[in-house]
Amino acid sequence: MMRWSGAKGTLAVGVCALAMVAGGAGAAEGQEALTEETYGPTMSEIRLIVGDAELHVDARYWPELGEDLDKLFPMFRQIEAFWTARGNEDAVGRVGTTIEALREIGNAGIAMEQGRARAGIRALRGTCQSCHDAHREETADGYRIKSGS
Numbered sequence: 001m002m003r004w005s006g007a008k009g010t011l012a013v014g015v016c017a018l019a020m021v022a023g024g025a026g027a028a029e030g031q032e033a034l035t036e037e038t039y040g041p042t043m044s045e046i047r048l049i050v051g052d053a054e055l056h057v058d059a060r061y062w063p064e065l066g067e068d069l070d071k072l073f074p075m076f077r078q079i080e081a082f083w084t085a086r087g088n089e090d091a092v093g094r095v096g097t098t099i100e101a102l103r104e105i106g107n108a109g110i111a112m113e114q115g116r117a118r119a120g121i122r123a124l125r126g127t128c129q130s131c132h133d134a135h136r137e138e139t140a141d142g143y144r145i146k147s148g149s
């Protein structure tokens, strides 16, 4: 995977990073497979990065948005692999919708279109919600994978 730690403040490099991301760079190769124990913590990390992405869209920090997406793509590839291994096609399909939303945010970032990027973040959150409604349940001390999912 390419790193773009040098991208800060250099719009051209950042846009290039976004192009890479939108092109689907970010396979889960070399990453550890998620387990039921590491799934929740990974989701919590995802939530924080999505928060960062929203701030970066608000601030028009496009290179930083590229860095956020560069983290989110491989994480959702891991989530996808988790559900694929579980044989839950519905959840795999929902992850696919989430990845599509990430691509759209990446394309909006490349075009530096703030309204479109904001709409993309809203659409992204909608995809989180739909999977949570379908496959997540609340417990006394947090959340877990719905039984049967």
Ligand code: HEC
Residues within 6 Å of the ligand: 036, 039, 040, 041, 043, 044, 046, 047, 050, 079, 083, 091, 092, 094, 095, 098, 124, 125, 127, 128, 129, 131, 132, 135, 136, 137, 142, 143, 144, 145, 146
């Ligand atoms: C494919 C289904 C799916 C998608 C898509 C998904 N989630 Fe989740 N998420 C789950 C499930 C199932 C759980 C419950 C597992 C757990 O918490 O251990 C969960 C739990 C969480 C939690 C609670 C973690 C904890 O255990 O405290 C957060 C936060 C979260 N998701 C954020 C997000 C965000 C933000 C997105 C979208 C950017 C997202 N999720 C997309 C299935 C999904």
